[in-house]
Amino acid sequence: MIKIKNLEFSYNRKTRLLSDLNLQLEAGHIHGLLGKNGEGKSTLLKLISGLVFPTQGEICVMGFEPRKRHPEMLQEIFFLPEELPQILLSIENYEKVYAPFYPKFNSEQFDNYLKEFEIDSKKSALNKLSQGQKKKVFIAFGLATNTKLLLMDEPSNGLDIPSKGQFRRMVASAIDDERCLVISTHQVRDLDSLIDGIIIMEGHEIVFNEPIENITKKLLFKVVDRNESNDTEIYSEDSLRGRYQVSENITGEESKLDIELLFNAVIANKNRVKNLFSTKNN
Amino acid sequence: MEFKDNQAIYLQIGDYVCEQILLGRWNEGERILSVRELGVALEVNPNTVLRTFDFLQSIEIIFNKRGVGYFVVEQAKSKIIEYRRKQFLENELPVIFRSMEILGMKIEDLNQQYKIYLKSNP
Numbered sequence: 001m002i003k004i005k006n007l008e009f010s011y012n013r014k015t016r017l018l019s020d021l022n023l024q025l026e027a028g029h030i031h032g033l034l035g036k037n038g039e040g041k042s043t044l045l046k047l048i049s050g051l052v053f054p055t056q057g058e059i060c061v062m063g064f065e066p067r068k069r070h071p072e073m074l075q076e077i078f079f080l081p082e083e084l085p086q087i088l089l090s091i092e093n094y095e096k097v098y099a100p101f102y103p104k105f106n107s108e109q110f111d112n113y114l115k116e117f118e119i120d121s122k123k124s125a126l127n128k129l130s131q132g133q134k135k136k137v138f139i140a141f142g143l144a145t146n147t148k149l150l151l152m153d154e155p156s157n158g159l160d161i162p163s164k165g166q167f168r169r170m171v172a173s174a175i176d177d178e179r180c181l182v183i184s185t186h187q188v189r190d191l192d193s194l195i196d197g198i199i200i201m202e203g204h205e206i207v208f209n210e211p212i213e214n215i216t217k218k219l220l221f222k223v224v225d226r227n228e229s230n231d232t233e234i235y236s237e238d239s240l241r242g243r244y245q246v247s248e249n250i251t252g253e254e255s256k257l258d259i260e261l262l263f264n265a266v267i268a269n270k271n272r273v274k275n276l277f278s279t280k281n282n
Numbered sequence: 283m284e285f286k287d288n289q290a291i292y293l294q295i296g297d298y299v300c301e302q303i304l305l306g307r308w309n310e311g312e313r314i315l316s317v318r319e320l321g322v323a324l325e326v327n328p329n330t331v332l333r334t335f336d337f338l339q340s341i342e343i344i345f346n347k348r349g350v351g352y353f354v355v356e357q358a359k360s361k362i363i364e365y366r367r368k369q370f371l372e373n374e375l376p377v378i379f380r381s382m383e384i385l386g387m388k389i390e391d392l393n394q395q396y397k398i399y400l401k402s403n404p
Contacts, residue, residue, distance in 0.1 A: 030327055168325035173318060175328060193283075193291060193326040213333070216290060223288075254290040 001027045001149065001180040002048060007057035009040070009047060017043055019204045021057070027148065028177040029211070030194055033184040034263055035201030041184040042082060044201070045151045048182075049079040062148060075102055078142040082153040084134050091137055092122040104146035113140035116166050132158045139167065143174045150174075152183045156190040164190050188259040198259065200266050208266050210277060212257055218276055219265075220249040221258050234272055235265035248276060283324045291326060295334040298324070300343065300362045303354055310358050313351050314344065341365055 007021040017040045025031055035041045046052045047059060050066035050073070059066050064073035087094060091114070099105040114122070117136040126134060135158050142150055156164055171194055175181060182199075185191055198215065200208035219234070223242040236245040244258075246265040266273050285294050299320075302308040314320075317335060321328035335352055338344045343361055344352050355361070382388075 029329065165325055169322045172321040172325060172328060193285060193324075193330070196327045196329045212330075254293060256285070256287055256290050256294075258287070 001025050001062060003058075003060040004048075005058045007047070007059060008055045009043060009052070010055055011043075016204060018047075021205045023199070023206050023209060025180060025182065025197075025199075025209075027180040028175070029197045030171065030175055030181040030183065031197040031199055032188070032191060032195035032259070033182055033199045033201070034186075034188070034259070035184075036267075039201045040204070041201055042153050045079060045153055045182065045184060048149075049077050049151060050074070051079070076148040078102070078145045078147045078150050080138055080142050080150075080152040080155060082157065084131075084138055087126045090123050090125050091119070094126060094137075095122070095141070098141070099145075102145040102147060106144050106146060109146075110140055110144035113143055113170055116170065117163060132160055132163070135159060136163060139170070143170055146179075148179055150179065150181045152181070154185055154187075155183060156185065156187045168194050188263070192257075192259055195259070198262065200263060202267060202270065207270050208273065208277075214277070215262065216249070216254055216257050217252075218249055219257075219262070220247050220251070220253060221245070221255040221261060222247070234276075235261070235268050237261065237264070283326075292330050292333040292337065295320070295324060295326065295331060296337055299334065299338060300366070303343070303358050304362055308354055310354050310356050313353050316351055 002023065002025040004021060004023040007018055007023075008016065009018040009021075010016045021044075023044075033041050033044070043052065047054055048061055048066060050069045053067045062073055062076060064070045066073065089097065095107065095110065099107065099110075111122075114137070117140060119133060119136060119140075126137065129137065135155070139152070139155055142152065156167060159167060168191070171181065183191060183195065188195075195212070197211045198208065199206060220232075222245055223239065224236075224245050226238075226243050228243075230247065232247040232250060234246045234248065236243045238244075244261060246261055249255075283294075283298065285291055299308070299314070302314075303310070308314050315323065317328050317331045321331045324331075335344060335346070339346060339352075341361070342355060343358050343365075345355055346352050382391075
């Protein structure tokens, strides 16, 4: 679906934002894109959708080069930016104008999603809606385009409590073997049951990209005794329940992946995690 | 669905399915929700549900009819109980034993409590 090789990108000559970035993503998964502020997550999504161009390196999306903005590629990509555009149209007219760009757009599906999000009237003007409601409209629209690639930048930001569950249900129903979702987020607890692949960006590049099944095969997330010491530990944090630890999984025990803990472990101990996952012996 | 921190999500979904069968909400021999339907209901990735179904198939609690869907096997209830007992003895009991050791309790000390429990839950 997406292949990126030796990508380099900078907004100005002085600072390089991305360098020697490599990434390969397959359809049929919901990838969570994680990284600290300013690491270039949004920029990466823009590069994939052809909104900005690489300084060097190759990007291949469904066989196309995004910078050429080939219509056949664009009709299969929907990008939901974090900052939504100012649009003066009503929901109804927005659909009329923008849906035709997406051949697989399904109007009935759009209506159902809006209904689930409790947006009652399609006559409402988009710029009269609250930020959260507007986000819901664009999420609903994006899912209803049925594009093969759906990129969402912080989609759960600004959503109220009930709509986070609604969002998870919609995404769970929308994913299939043909579709690929990339969701950049800091709100990992909102999406933790939805994501089945984790991508971590740090220091201009991708430092981690693994399916969840693999992660829990190689890593063990567990609360251990404060005094217990073992050399399989990669990272730990003190919690009320004891020491919450990420360690090498040598027993084959299955634990629940904690995305926040994984993220901190990768940032703190990048090379050790990298080595652990690069040994392809099992 | 609220997930606990101490067990893989796909196994927690497995427990959920087993519970539905034990409670008689899903019957032996009948078709159960599809991977996608259960994913939507529990707000989880359908790939995770698929992993649950693979696992439940491997311990012979459900089976797949190609192109039709997943079904609860006949005798599923007794298989679940057998599986759950094994889990209890291997995973939950050692935790209780450990607490008892720390607190200096003997197995006889539990007898009285167990009798009270049986009385109040006839």
